[in-house]
Amino acid sequence: MDLLWQTAVNATYAASYMALIAVGLVMIFGVMGVINFAHGELYMVGAYCVVFLYAQENFPFLLAVAAGLVFVGIVGIVMERTMFRPLRDNPLGGLIASIGFLLILQTLAVLGFGRRMGHVPPATQDKAEIFGAVLTHQRLFVILAAILLLAALWTFLRRSKFGRALRACAQDAEAASLQGISMNQTARIAMFIGAALAGVAGALTAPLVSPTPYIGHSIIVTAFIIIIVGGVGSLEGAVIAAVLYAFVHTFVTTFFDGVIANIVGLALMFAVLVVRPTGLFGARERA
Amino acid sequence: MTMQGERPVLEVRGLTRRFGGLVAVDHFSFSVREGAIHGLIGPNGAGKTTTFNVISGFYAPSAGRVFFRGLDISGRKTSALAAMGLVRTFQGSTLFQEFSVLDNVRVGRHLGARAGFLSRLLGTDRQSEREADERARETLAFFGLEELADEPVSNLPHGHQRMLGMAVALAAEPKVLLLDEPFTGMNPEETRRMMALVRRIREGGVTVMLVEHDMQAVMNLCDTITVMNFGALLVEGAPEAVRNDPAVIEAYLGSAAADGAGHVA
Amino acid sequence: MPAAGAGGAVRRLAWRLRLVFLFAALAALPYLLSYSQQEIAVLLVINVLLVSSYRLLTLTGEWSLGHVVIMGVGAYASALLAKQLGVPVPLSTLLGGGAAAAVAAILSFPLFRMKGFYFLIGSFAAGEIIRLIWKRFTDPFGGPKGLKRIDPFPDIEAGFLSIDFYEPVNYYFLALVVVSASLFVLYRIERSRIGLTFHAIHWQDRLAESVGVDTFRYRTLAFVIASFFAGIAGGLYAHYVGAVNPTRFSVDQMVYVLVWAVVGGTATFHGPILGVVALTVVNEIVLRALGLDTVRPLIYGAILILSVLYLPNGLESLGTRLRARLQHWRGGPAATGSEPA
Structure with a gap:
């Protein structure tokens, strides 16, 4: 029983940062129609922002996280301007270009920090106990930050003019541009937000995962599973699927092993692709 | 309902097709006589294109059945x-644009030039190719396109x-040819030539069913016309009867008032 | 086809002559290379088959991310057949190709319910599952460390003739023969009606379907053939290097195949071959000489982005464009004046 409860708490932590990553990926796909293969590397860059600023240069942890968010967001804008905008009518081209970008980011990380794991001391050693389950403050912080950020994003998308423009572009780019919504402006903002979410996830979890330049691979696999299960166009679906996947993965890892958990996750995605490619929570197939 | 003595080559019975909550075709039945040129018309959104897509196998029916030469x-x-002899065309210039004519x-x-994998590999399919x-060149000649055989499609006028x-x-040697809006967007001269071609295709023993917007062409070409409205059968009969049917005039007028398109000739 | 007159005969002769020269050059090549360069040449020949088989799949318009894993299926199968069951190596390689084709045939049922991006992700997922199975099940796949001491290609001892395939030069010729034969088959397939049908499915699958093309069957056919030859490439690799492991067939390796194909251009048969040769030469000669091994992925990434942005039809189209440019210059100066000669 204790183990079950502890695993559930662990799964909640996993769900929180996975949701940030997946929502970012869906955001980019929704507006630009491009699957960003470099999304895992954006997470990695966010993590290395914390390695550099917090672990090496001794800036406060929160400042390093904020810097990671902004920096990776800017990287996202660079990607939009240099690759996704010229390739707007060529989604496959955009995807392949993002694979090229992934290699560049990986190499830069190796050049800057070496191939070995970056060690990041936790910002706090404190632990909370929730009905017998241990939750480090470091993990609790990730959970709270994720909830806060996603709530802020949700409000932003519902209330602001940009939010409406984003949703309009995601639904029908042509109609949106007829309404006088600037596609470039909207894409830039979507790319900033989408990338920044991956970056902040990396920054927040850096002390917990010991990043390497190659950590993006497992991240992108996870993100793909989540967005396929949730339905590629759906932000809410991505959050729900992140929770679902995090629980499945964490429980299988705890009670079997990590490789089996990965196989189960991929098989879950595969099954969704075959049976219901629009995702479990995506819009129903239209005629 | 007009029902000739012989067995219909194509028959739709109680066809229903839903998209989510929307019922595009609702218990629709009609049949096409062998050797006929049969028109399926109706105002915008009447369900004729959906019916066409169900007959040609692009959608599965939600309910009801389609029979081809008595077979479900x-x-x-x-x-x-297509292998059974039911072949459709597409609207506009849906072609292999990157290929030569x-x-x-x-x-x-494709179906006429059968050969095994190995004979493709070894080149022993030369005879059938x-x-x-x-046959391809003959077909092109039939349409007066033989001079253009080696042109890239993208060079061809519309x-x-x-x-x-x-x-x-x-070229697929259909028994029944389904034409999807063959006259839409054509000028009168092109329409006239196309109508002559359709008649010649029928004389070659091919039954033709077409979905069309251009009323003039349909009236002059078809033996039988089925009119759909709101996903169901409205009227069926010979062109003169359909043309003067008050229900048809009303359906088209209603539609014309709504969107300014579609006119009864 | 228009009647092949004297012009056709001359052209055919010229083509054959070119082929003869090409093979003469390929036969002379290893003797101009150092030992380590010979080893690279062997891998290059194998990669030519890998990327050419990949191109066959792309003819139908689908891009897979699992092709290197499929190569791995061939490699593992051939290695296991030789190691565990004592199947002679040339036969095991062929059976490895068969195993890869069989896996593709099974995978095609779920995968070809998807198209475009979904197919891409689906093939990626399928490949990752296969790789995780290799990783997880130490018996028989050897787990993360993979298989080692895979039987080499047996030496040939026939009277005065004695060929030791441990020598890269000899394996180079062996691979060259196998790959050339495979490329010939791939070329024949593309030039036949099957290739025409693949192209037709790529450009207008609904139109192809309407005249009786079973697009599912043909997509599967392309996938199975491509996988068979990828499996053969895998077998050639396994028995040359002597070891395989799950990491060797990871998506990183797939990225290289993509780069070769995209940079070379998939529109023509020789495009991807051009891509893999050009990038391998750049890689092994230029980058190695400059000591830039670490930045290799960065340069590959930059090349990939630049070719997607500026060379949508690959290196091959660069050649065509340069030729047009050259002609323009030759005939141009008098007319335009301002053009640099």
Whole structure:
């Protein structure tokens, strides 16, 4: 029983940062129609922002996280301007270009920090106990930050003019541009937000995962599973699927092993692709 | 309902097709006589294109059945239907734009040019390929396109592309040819030529069913016309009867008032 | 086809002559290379088959991310057949190709319910599952460390003739023969009606379907053939290097195949071959000489982005464009004046 409860708490932590990553990926796909293969590397860059600023240069942890968010967001804008905008009518081209970008980011990380794991001391050693389950403050912080950020994003998308423009572009780019919504402006903002979410996830979890330049691979696999299960166009679906996947993965890892958990996750995605490619929570197939 | 003595070559019975909550076709029945030129018309959104897509195997029916020469073909794949002799065309210039004119029609000969994998590999399919080639050129000649055989499709004017689309379908040797809006967007001269071609195709023993917007062409060409409205049968009969039917006039007028398109000739 | 007259005969002769020269050059090549360069040449020949088989799949318009894993299926199968069951190596390689084709045939049922991006992700997922199975099940796949001491290609001892395939030069010729034969088959397939049908499915699958093409069957056929030859490439690799492991067939390796194909251009048969040769030469000669091994992925990434942005039809189209440019210059100066000669 204790183990079950502890695993559930662990799964909640996993769900929180996975949701940030997946929502970012869906955001980019929704507006630009491009699957960003470099999304895992954006997470990695966010993590290395914390390695550099917090672990090496001794800036406060929160400042390093904020810097990671902004920096990776800017990287996202660079990607939009240099690759996704010229390739707007060529989604496959955009995807392949993002694979090229992934290699560049990986190499830069190796050049800057070496191939070995970056060690990041936790910002706090404190632990909370929730009905017998241990939750480090470091993990609790990730959970709270994720909830806060996603709530802020949700409000932003519902209330602001940009939010409406984003949703309009995601639904029908042509109609949106007829309404006088600037596609470039909207894409830039979507790319900033989408990338920044991956970056902040990396920054927040850096002390917990010991990043390497190659950590993006497992991240992108996870993100793909989540967005396929949730339905590629759906932000809410991505959050729900992140929770679902995090629980499945964490429980299988705890009670079997990590490789089996990965196989189960991929098989879950595969099954969704075959049976219901629009995702479990995506819009129903239209005629 | 007009029902000739002989057995229909194509028959739709109680066809229903839903998209989510929307019922596009609702318990619709009609049949096509062998050797006929049969028109399916109706105002915008009447469900004729959906019906066409169900018959040609692109959608499965939600309920009801489609029979081809007495055989239940509901929900079969388009390629399987083509192999049975039910071949459709597409609106506009849906062609292999990157191919030459001849290669388009050669793909149309897919079913006629059978050969095993090994004989493809070893080149022993040469005989059947030469035949396919000849048949493709004959088909092109039928449409007056033989001079353009080696041109890339993208060089062809729009009217020629429409005829090539029909040539591709005809190369598959259909028993029933389904034409999807063959006259839409054509000028009167092109329409006239296309109508003559459709008649000649029928004389060659091919039954033709077409979905069309251009009322003038439909009235002058078809033996029987089925009019749909709101997903169901409105009227069926000979062109003169349909033309003067008050229900048809009303349906089209209502539609014309709504969107300014579609006029009864 | 238009009647092949004298012009056709001349052209055919010229083509054959070119082929003869090409093979003469390929036969002379290893003797101009150092030992380590010979080893690279062997891998290059194998990669030519890998990327050419990949191109066959792309003819139908689908891009897979699992092709290197499929190569791995061939490699593992061939290695296991030789190691565990004592199947002679040439035969095991062929059977490895068969195993890869069989896996593709099974995978095609779920995968070809998807198209475009979904197919891409689906093939990626399928590949990752296969790789995780290799990793997880130490018996028989050897787990993360993979298989080692895979039987080499047996030496040939026939009277005065004695060929030791441990020598890269000899394996180079062996691979060259196998790959050339495979490329010939791939070329024949593309030039036949099957290739025409693949192209037709790529450009207008609904139109192809309407004249009786069973697009599912043909997509599967392309996938199975491509996988068979990828499996053969895997077998050639396994028995040359002597070891395989799950990491060797990871998506990183797939990225290289993509780069070769995209940079070379998939529109023509020789495009991807051009891509893999050019990038391998750049890689092994230029980058190695400059000591830039670490930045290799960065340069590959930059090349990939630049070719997607500026060379949508690959290196091959660069050649065509340069030729047009050259002609323009030759005939140009008098007319335009301002053009640099």
